[in-house]
Amino acid sequence: MQQQIRVVVADDHPVILFGAESALLKFPGIQVVARARQSTELVKVLQTTPCDVLVTDLAMPGGQYGDGLPLVGYLRRNFPGIPIVVLTMLENPALLKRLRELGAIGVVHKSDDLSHIGLAIQHVSRKLEYLSPQVKVALDSLRLNNGGKNDEVILSKRELEVVRLFVSGLTIKEISEKLNRSIKTISTQKNTAMRKLGLDRDSELFQYAQSNGLLNLSSHVVDESGAAEPSADAMND
Template sequence: MKNVLLVDDHSIVRQGLKNLIALEADLTVTGEAGSGLEAIKMVRANQYDIVVLDISMPDKNGVDTLHDLKHVAPSLPVLILSGYGESQYALNLIRNGCKGYLSKDADSDEIIKAIRTIANGKRYISAELAELMSEQLSHPSEKQLHETLSDREFQVFFKLSSGLSATEIGEELNISVKTVSTYRSRILEKMSLKTNADLTYYAIKNGLIT
């Protein structure tokens, strides 16, 4: 029996997933969290075989939560189940440590297949993600600008584009304002942008924030 931790700020989504997983003999939901901070606390205190994680959450978004989980429980696999499509986040988050990425629009059978595959120690690549990866290999110069960012750069980019100041980002990530400024400079250079407003516009245009 594989133990599943569901992390989503919408209780109706968690309940729907819980009902779906309850139909499976080899999977069981043994934890639910409504925020990233709650998820980190639960992982510190309990044993899980997989985390099913949303991106858009209060207090600590899924990008930050994934980053923290890599340090708290490096061997714990994560499936991102998000309202955002694969083309927006999947490649970045796969590169940054998650074992699979699915849109919440995916069929229930595929969601269960992904959870089971990842809980058993394998990576799950959806048809959409496989196509994205194939396109990137075939045309590496055509990857989106945010896909060129490192793990921490993507984290800082996400926060800058959401309107957080360097001081706020430094406090959230436990790094100095100077370090945030260094990351900001790298991000702007890699993405050929000039201001935080440009980052926000890019993120909205590409559906990374709403």
């Protein structure tokens, strides 16, 4: 008899938890052994419950260990033997690419059929990557747009400062007053940052900031002379 794949499912929305578990009923070789609704619960479960695969939402605020890309990085460092399937609404290809770089071997878009969760679990349990159709489309668009290059996104200290303040809820005018810079300068720095990140709309910038834990928008920033220096997050890692 084939051994069942033991799965932990984490999502802060009960409806998603229920939907995911219902979809997995069609896969008799998969058993949900525990659930979590935020990162504190999730880490405790992983410390106490043997499992073969973790299925987790990307945006799951409220826990001690955060959410988004920082949480994925934490899980990979502290539970390297447990393959991760990430559930997400992300469509920005740069973010999806970063997810894979952090070690999320399975990525399922929530707009795709829930059966892809089961398929992803089957794949990652065998150390095989699985990307749902919507995720593949987004990543294909990235390859087409940059010819497959792997360029690192670098924001200047001032651009990063403006982005942090903007996603915290301040308007361009309020940021201008706070930093004692002109509205035109603040607007230009925000737009430059968005262009570097490949983002077109403010909603994408908010999504990007949330997924990166607000303070992890780039692996490093550059000072005004052009010299590279670690970001606050890089120094804290």
